[in-house]
Amino acid sequence: MNDRQVGVAILGLGTIGSAVARAIREQGDLIAERYGLRLVVQAVLERSRDRAARADLPPETIATDLATILSDDGVDVVVEVLGGEQPAADFMLRCLRAGKHVVTANKEALAKHFGELTAAAQEAERALLFEASVGGGIPLLVSYRQILAANRITRVRGIVNGTTNFILSQMAEQGTAYDTALAEAQRLGYAEPDPTADVEGYDAAYKLAILASLMLGRHVRPDEVDRTGITGVTAEEVAAARERGGAIKLIASAERDGDAVRLQVAPTFVPGDNLLAHVSANFNAIELTGDRVGPVVLSGQGAGPLPTASAILSDVVEAARVGAAANVVLGA
Incomplete structure (x- = not known):
């Protein structure tokens, strides 16, 4: 059976973003064997070509503006690891509305914009997953x-x-x-x-x-x-x-x-x-x-590049496997 390719865009190649890129590369065969999914880093939003090179990513994956990623039909899941409230919250909203699943570790943007982000995910019928935002590597x-x-x-x-x-x-x-x-x-x-x-x-x-x-x-x-x-x-x-x-x-x-x-x-x-x-x-x-x-x-x-990248990668797989059905149901 052929693996289904899943294009991943990473917004930010700092410590966590680079760890996610490495995890996709190093765990790719395991994920393909278990789930039939072949994760591919399709694009990275990053101004520094040196960071991309250190993460062993080819220069052609670098995007210097979000519009390039939004218009790329090969991007299925966007991983937001920019940190801070803005432009991260705005970028996540735009990605959801463009039909991309979103995975984030950004607790500030999520806490301040939880209502509009979850509403946008529901309206677009896309996954918004954020395991790494609260407990790091803990499966909370x-x-x-x-x-x-x-x-x-x-x-x-x-x-x-x-x-x-x-x-x-x-x-x-x-x-x-x-x-x-x-x-x-x-x-x-x-x-x-x-x-x-x-x-x-x-x-x-x-x-x-x-x-x-x-x-x-x-x-x-x-x-x-x-x-x-x-x-x-x-x-x-x-x-x-x-x-x-x-x-x-x-x-x-x-x-x-x-x-x-x-x-x-x-x-x-x-x-x-x-x-x-x-x-x-x-x-x-x-x-x-x-x-x-x-x-x-x-x-x-609860923190650190390896545990956080582990949680993010698990969310990417869930988004690719079941889409919006992976969203956490709100309590009452």
């Missing part, structure tokens, strides 16, 4: 979809930012000062040169807004989240929590309260008998609670 939304099939989600709670978890873990386990732990996180590539989005809780708030939107069946905006970062956490507070047998973690939580929902991102004392207290380094863990299944905890690497 796959599990979310299964739980929603027979449950009403009553609570989402967890550690969704690996940078802050690494910093707090270093402070607790090594007695490291905050500034020193942050510098180490930056050295290891867990934190950006400007760490504001992580340490002030914006990244966690974006992810929580996406999960809450799925839970409630409406667009929950990031500014609805009561947000506090970790910059005010002292070494004394971390040590005191450890003496009590627990830990301070940056916890994101969405909990139903009748017809309303309480949304919060804040440093929180977690008792030692709770699994979240023992999630260390740059790992994430999310607890989903259904009214029938009860609590389900998922844990794994």
Whole structure:
């Protein structure tokens, strides 16, 4: 049986985009063997030819404007890894309206434009998949979809930012000062040169807004989240929590309260008998609670090029296999 070719366009060839291109090349035979799909990098939106060369992509795949990709009938799935709100949100809308499936890891653009993006996907009957935007390499939304099939989600709670978890873990386990732990996180590539989005809780708030939107069946905006970062956490507070047998973690939580929902991102004392207290380094863990299944905890690497590319590639395969049927059904 001949493999069906699936053309993939990648918007942005930074760390994640390059990892996706490599994953397509390295996992191509495995995907073809399992699913009969031959993924091909049809185009990349990237101004730097050097980046394309480093990703082992031929020069003819480079597109310097989105219109080239939109008009290319050989592009079936667009992977958006530009980061930031704009032009990423606008590009995703245009791709969906042009009849392309969209896969993204962009939590900010998705959290701020969730309603219009999901509506555009529904109207175009195209997939909008975003596993990598919330849990990195954790198969979170796959599990979310299964739980929603027979449950009403009553609570989402967890550690969704690996940078802050690494910093707090270093402070607790090594007695490291905050500034020193942050510098180490930056050295290891867990934190950006400007760490504001992580340490002030914006990244966690974006992810929580996406999960809450799925839970409630409406667009929950990031500014609805009561947000506090970790910059005010002292070494004394971390040590005191450890003496009590627990830990301070940056916890994101969405909990139903009748017809309303309480949304919060804040440093929180977690008792030692709770699994979240023992999630260390740059790992994430999310607890989903259904009214029938009860609590389900998922844990794994929440960031990094390899886990993120793995989640993106899985979404590309799902989009190619089943199209819009792969979209997560909204809760209520």
